[in-house]
Amino acid sequence: xxxxxxxxxxxxxxxxxxxxxxxxxxxxxxxxxxxxxxxxxxxxxxxxxxxxxxxxxxxxxxxxxxxxxxxxxxxxxxxxxxxxxxxxxxxxxxxxxxxxxxxxxxxxxxxxxxxxxxxxxxxxxxxxxxxxxxxxxxxxxxxxxxxxxxxxxxxxxxxxxxxxxxxxxxxxxxxxxxxxxxxxxxxx
Amino acid sequence: xxxxxxxxxxxxxxxxxxxxxxxxxxxxxxxxxxxxxxxxxxxxxxxxxxxxxxxxxxxxxxxxxxxxxxxxxxxxxxxxxxxxxxxxxxxxxxxxxxxxxxxxxxxxxxxxxxxxxxxxxxxxxxxxxxxxxxxxxxxxxxxxxxxxxxxxxxxxxxxxxxxxxxxxxxxxxxxxxxxxxxxxxxxx
DNA sequence: ACCTGAACACCGTTCAAGT
DNA sequence: ACCTGAACACCGTTCAAGT
Numbered sequence: 229x230x231x232x233x234x235x236x237x238x239x240x241x242x243x244x245x246x247x248x249x250x251x252x253x254x255x256x257x258x259x260x261x262x263x264x265x266x267x268x269x270x271x272x273x274x275x276x277x278x279x280x281x282x283x284x285x286x287x288x289x290x291x292x293x294x295x296x297x298x299x300x301x302x303x304x305x306x307x308x309x310x311x312x313x314x315x316x317x318x319x320x321x322x323x324x325x326x327x328x329x330x331x332x333x334x335x336x337x338x339x340x341x342x343x344x345x346x347x348x349x350x351x352x353x354x355x356x357x358x359x360x361x362x363x364x365x366x367x368x369x370x371x372x373x374x375x376x377x378x379x380x381x382x383x384x385x386x387x388x389x390x391x392x393x394x395x396x397x398x399x400x401x402x403x404x405x406x407x408x409x410x411x412x413x414x415x416x
Numbered sequence: 417x418x419x420x421x422x423x424x425x426x427x428x429x430x431x432x433x434x435x436x437x438x439x440x441x442x443x444x445x446x447x448x449x450x451x452x453x454x455x456x457x458x459x460x461x462x463x464x465x466x467x468x469x470x471x472x473x474x475x476x477x478x479x480x481x482x483x484x485x486x487x488x489x490x491x492x493x494x495x496x497x498x499x500x501x502x503x504x505x506x507x508x509x510x511x512x513x514x515x516x517x518x519x520x521x522x523x524x525x526x527x528x529x530x531x532x533x534x535x536x537x538x539x540x541x542x543x544x545x546x547x548x549x550x551x552x553x554x555x556x557x558x559x560x561x562x563x564x565x566x567x568x569x570x571x572x573x574x575x576x577x578x579x580x581x582x583x584x585x586x587x588x589x590x591x592x593x594x595x596x597x598x599x600x601x602x603x604x
Numbered sequence: 605a606c607c608t609g610a611a612c613a614c615c616g617t618t619c620a621a622g623t
Numbered sequence: 624a625c626c627t628g629a630a631c632a633c634c635g636t637t638c639a640a641g642t
Contacts, residue, residue: 243606266635279607281636288635335523338571346577372572373595377561380568383526384560389534407561414598431625454616467626469617476616 243275245283249294256295256332266291293342299330300337301345303352312360313412316353320378320408323349327382334383350375362415370415377411431463433471437482444483444520454479481530487518488525489533491540500548501600504541508566508596511537515570522571538563550603558603565599 241247251272255264266288270277284290304319327334337346353371358364385400429435439460443452454476458465472478492507515522525534541559546552573588 265633267633276608278609278636282606331527335527338526339519339523339574341575343575343577346572346575350572350577369591369594370598372569372591373565373598376568376572376595377565377599378568379571380564380566381560383567384534384538384564386527387529387531387534389531389538403557403560406557407564410558410561410599410602411565414602453614455614464627466617466628470625 243273243279243283245294248273248280248283248291249298252291252295253298253330253333257330261332261335264291292336293340295333296336296340296342297345299326299333299345301348302326303349304356306352306356306359308359312356312362315356315360316374316412317408319353319356320374320404323378324382324385324404327379328386331382331386334379334386337379338383346375357415366415370411373411377407381407431461431467431471433482436461436468436471436479437486440479440483441486441518441521445518449520449523452479480524481528483521484524484528484530485533487514487521489536490514491537492544494540494544494547496547500544500550503544503548504562504600505596507541507544508562508592511566512570512573512592515567516574519570519574522567522574525567526571534563545603554603558599561599565595569595 248269252264252269255268255272266277266280269291270280273280280291281287284294286293302319302323304315306315310318327337350371353374354367357367357370362370381404385404436457440452440457443456443460454465454468457479458468461468468479469475472482474481490507490511492503494503498506515525538559541562542555545555545558550558569592573592
């Protein structure tokens, strides 16, 4: 008889860092960070948990770093035709949406020691302002303040921190925009 | 023979929620959030881990909520003699110091569903501005933006996200102040 | 090279029992 | 009322082994 490859291994996309991160993100988004487990992650990839270590030798640490990199690294794309204020407003809206869509990784974004992702993002903001004619120092300050604001706002929004008294609900979209304007109008 | 109380139980301060939270904070500050364990916490209180459940029936969830409440609930104290801008500047400096001193709980502050602590804080900021003559809506927006900025900034600072290029180090104090001014000068 | 299976040292939490 | 001890179901990770 001709040898048959095992059914399990057949036509199964081979494991890759990319696929692992995506599966992990799916678990975090769907069930929360607390349920992201090496064993559960293995299950969802139809593989034993230990197979993951072949692709991520540093284990769960590396997995979490990968999630941060995947979510938090989103530089502004500078279109020369638009005013820098509008470019930053567009970026801020996108970034907020991104963080809200993956709220489970927010605690990781906030404390993982993974400079690369956020540093690239903050650098892109600074560059947008520089090209728009903002002075070096002011651009550096505003870039940091802007990213800080967006991250902090998302943290408050995701927790629903904001009843004005007890009954009046918060219009998060409006509040986000208003706070953003507060910041941007100060920049020269 | 007269009965002797057991040596272990003698002259030992009885367990209390307060003492448990403080011990937990000591572990988080000294060793990091990842090393906060019910068993280790028990050890540091010279008690079996399971004794903690008598005071915190909801277990570790309740413990983490307690840490957030302890660290994140720090309203501004309004001194009528000072300008509201200076009151907020003082509060911001304190709050930043507080979060930096307990950086390990930052991920909890950012995502735990515990409105009370942050809501009280944001309400106090709004009140300071209201009494300073800022309009209702503007005060609500600015209060949220201010807390968002301070939390976000601390998150970036604690991670050291900010090399301007590769070599130039960031003066976090100066940057924090400058970003704060950016925000406050926009408020009327 | 890539994955598995068994094993180890640890978790959070329950439950019955002690005082 | 307050704490203990044993137990349970789960973790992350190692290591030798399979193909």
